[in-house]
Amino acid sequence: MVAAVVCCSDPVMPVICETHGGRTIEYFCETDQVAICSQCALLGDHQGHQITTCEEKVIHSFHSGN
16 A cells, blocks of 8 residues: 555645656556656656556555555
């Protein structure tokens, strides 16, 4: 459930990508099990990996109990 918590960003204080400063964490890399921004997904180290949105990850984690 840690990944889901990281993905749940507060709209007032969003979680920011450490690699691409200023970019909001919006996605989850299922391959590496880490929350990422759009730049990580499209152009960075997670390009070509299985990616879901943070919303999908939170819903799935909630329903599966993980």
